Amino acid sequence: MKKMTALILIVLFLGLIVFTYAQKEEPKKMEADPAAELAKSIENGKKLFSDTSLGTSGMTCNSCHMEGGTKEGKMGDMTIPAWDNLAAKYPKYFGMAKKVMTLDQVNNWCIMNPLKGKPLAWDDQKLTDLTAYVASVKKVEKKKK
Numbered sequence: 001m002k003k004m005t006a007l008i009l010i011v012l013f014l015g016l017i018v019f020t021y022a023q024k025e026e027p028k029k030m031e032a033d034p035a036a037e038l039a040k041s042i043e044n045g046k047k048l049f050s051d052t053s054l055g056t057s058g059m060t061c062n063s064c065h066m067e068g069g070t071k072e073g074k075m076g077d078m079t080i081p082a083w084d085n086l087a088a089k090y091p092k093y094f095g096m097a098k099k100v101m102t103l104d105q106v107n108n109w110c111i112m113n114p115l116k117g118k119p120l121a122w123d124d125q126k127l128t129d130l131t132a133y134v135a136s137v138k139k140v141e142k143k144k145k
């Protein structure tokens with residue numbers, strides 16, 4: 001009878017070990033991290049910002065929107081202001097196209113006009129990435145004191 005009890009205990013013990021290991025199996029694939037996904041999109045958009053293949057004029061966005069839009073640029077006599085939180089300002093009237101536009105549309109407008117390229121489709125990830133980047137540009141607050 002003692003043998004029987006010992007056997008049952010061993011079986012239970014082994015069962016416990018198997019159970020414990022089963023619990024430690026690879027954790028389920030985590031849901032995508034929203035902040036990391038956005039950071040990736042912004043990073044890709046930043047690369048597109050100096051990509052001549054968006055157009056045919058040899059220019060890039062950086063040719064006019066200096067240092068990724070963080071510095072004031074020039075186009076002939078015209079001053080192109082540095083960007084600051086553009087996403088909060090659109091849709092707005094875009095003077096050069098003489099109509100109200102969304103930020104995506106303005107990006108495509110600059111692709112079609114200065115860059116002389118083909119507009120990106122609305123569901124093209126490149127357009128999303130470009131807009132994610134443009135929207136991420138904020139004026140660096142000058143520290144007071």
Ligand code: HEC
Pocket residue numbers: 049054059060061062063064065075078079080081083086095096103106107110111114115130134
């Ligand atoms: C030849 C110069 C030139 C190039 C190259 C250019 N842009 Fe522009 N962009 C302008 C000018 C000029 C404006 C209008 C500025 C204004 O109205 O104050 C403008 C405006 C914009 C605006 C709106 C800014 C605001 O203050 O509302 C965005 C966004 C923009 N461009 C994105 C891009 C992107 C993205 C690219 C590259 C695909 C690009 N631009 C390439 C000249 C250029």
